[in-house]
Amino acid sequence: MALWSILKVRVRASLRNFQRPLTTIASRVDERVRVRLGEVVGSGNVSSSLAVREQHGRDESFHACKPPDVVVWPENTAQVRQLARICYDHSVPMVPYGTGTGIEGGVVAEEGGVCFDLSRMTDIVDLHEEDLDVTVQPGVTRVALNTHLRHTGLWFPVDPGADASLCGMAATSASGTHTTRYGSMRENVANLEVVLADGRLLHTAGEGRHTRKTSAGYNLTNLFVGSEGTLGIITSATLRLFPQPEAVASAVCPMPSVTAAGECTLQLLRSGVPLARIELLDDVMMDACNRYKGLDYAVQPTLFLEFHGTPASVQEQIRTAEEVLSGYGAGQLRWALAASERARLWEARHQAYYAARALRPGSVGYVTDVCVPISKLPEVITTTKEDLIQSRLTGPIAGHVGDGNFHCILAFSEHGEQERQRITEFCHRLVTRALAVGGTCTGEHGVGVGKRGYLLDEVGETGLEVMRQLKRALDPKGLMNPGKVV
């Protein structure tokens, strides 16, 4: 697309945003407010130090740091409610903070205010083994939960690469490498406890309820899943658990091209093999992972696969998968059967972001996150790879291809203005390409500040207006994480 057309789209989107202001000019945190916050949490749980504020004003992405005015560490829901009430009374913005691993600038304090660091609320409140569910506080991370569950025979499968907080994952509607089989946070959250902007406490599915399904009224749970701190502060999440699979087999499978890998993925999904994981890493990504983790895989487009089930069903899944793979020119499969080998393999995939950045030491990462209908994946991924080459950009591709979701990771120097411009234009073309085939500008990382300009094109005028009406209804003063999403 010509530069002029790109600019027109941008200007149109930002004009529309401008026409419907959602936030009032909120006041900053003055001494009076600071003292009141300290009275709630105690002096050890509040900080105005610049280093602490800067650490909380950015996430793992390239988005510029904007520090909050003060950081508080509440220790329980009652404190979160009291703190919210103080902020509400004084019209001070509130920014919830989980583990800060987001990559769309979600925790950047656009208008300053109070950052609620929830990492000290670390209880696993209710584990119902017979019901296959658990309730966790916002300081519990996905690895901490699975470590806790290790001896129960249960696990929680949603696995973004980072060891993120589970409530932060709910807030961004995160997914991971198991989503193709087990779902994302949207499918795996049964209830949320939320402190609203004015301090009221909401249980999205009703207090104490933890059923597999419900049709009681509006789905408030999924209104808050993906709300990115703009509607309230999640103080606990009730999550679905799964039995740990009896048998697990992982394989690394080199493919002749990203197109063949995409087409093969489609055929595997159609064949009905219940793939537990299917991830694509292109040649550049494989090279980066080999270097970063000291591995020796072939440097070519590669599928990482995993099968779960009984020993007999895993064998059968493998037989069917091998037949499909051979039809698309797959090379020799390398199996990882021992738990330690599998852990090494998936750790390499989970750290793909850092591996990509390590290709250019000192760089920052610009991550794209489009998701398309699965039938469009081969076409979109092929065109994107060609675009990367034509744009002279080094952008390894890693994809949760079973979901039609993939990322390019563009590592760049913060000082290279021209390169940054080329990256911005490439990312814009990629999102436009995804939207044109019925896809989304973000499959899992959220809107944050990075994707705000695309929400209108994606959900339309009415969609955006309804989102904004909901925001106004729940947060009339515009205090919850202002400047994000809508």
Ligand SMILES: Cc1cc2c(cc1C)N(C[C@H](O)[C@H](O)[C@H](O)COP(=O)(O)OP(=O)(O)OC[C@H]1O[C@@H](n3cnc4c(N)ncnc43)[C@H](O)[C@@H]1O)c1[nH]c(=O)[nH]c(=O)c1N2
């Ligand atoms: C190496 C690597 C790899 C990956 C990823 C990151 C990195 C660094 N991610 C992105 C990230 O891990 C994911 O978005 C997490 O869900 C963010 O959780 P945090 O707890 O870190 O939220 P973080 O603190 O970064 O906050 C993110 C947003 O949620 C809000 N928020 C956080 N906690 C909240 C709460 N309790 N209540 C209300 N709002 C809250 C914040 O205000 C902010 O808007 C990812 N993601 C993904 O989906 N799939 C993936 O595969 C990966 N892979």
Ligand SMILES: CCCCC(=O)C(=O)O
């Ligand atoms: C690689 C892109 C950034 C993180 C992510 O979402 C993933 O690794 O899947």
Ligand SMILES: [Mn+2]
């Ligand atoms: Mn991802």
